[in-house]
Amino acid sequence: MERHDIATRQDCERLVERFYGRALHDPFIGWLFVDVAQLDLEAHLPQIASFWETILLGAKSYGGGAFHPHAQLHRKAELKAGHFDRWLALWRESVDELFEGPVAEQAKDHAHRVAYAFHRRLQGLPPDFLSIRPREDGALPVTRHGPPSVQDPPA
Secondary structure (H helix, E strand, O other): OOOEOOOOHHHHHHHHHHHHHHHOOOOOOHHHHHHHOOOOHHHHHHHHHHHHHHHHHOOOOOOOOOHHHHHHHHHHOOOOHHHHHHHHHHHHHHHHHHEOOHHHHHHHHHHHHHHHHHHHHHOOOOOOHHHOOOOOOOOOOOOOOOOOOOOOOOO
16 A cells, blocks of 8 residues: 555544554553543544644644643553553554655654653653754744633634
């Protein structure tokens, strides 16, 4: 099967479905989704596809906050570095299996930044901006965390 770059909402949906197909059955992190979070996959997949469509394609279809559900999960079952590492490995495998190109690379890089930032935040640590990798064009990727302020446009 020839791979192409991530370019549409359908590509994001396909990627998210592939990832969760792996993650829910993974012996290391599957229980977090199934037993602890009791994830409603039918409701969750469109939200997560919207998150990635917004991040990767600029669609502005995601309006939630990604950190809060992870903080709730962390209160039920401590999320450790190994959990994030496994999540990233499954995500990268899913991306690489389906896609290739600059947006696919961006999907892997952004997942790395999110996982690292979430883990540090859950541990009560400040962000470590020195460890965040710059983009290929040399620019430092910047993401905003926390509730939107009055002047912020909706995401």
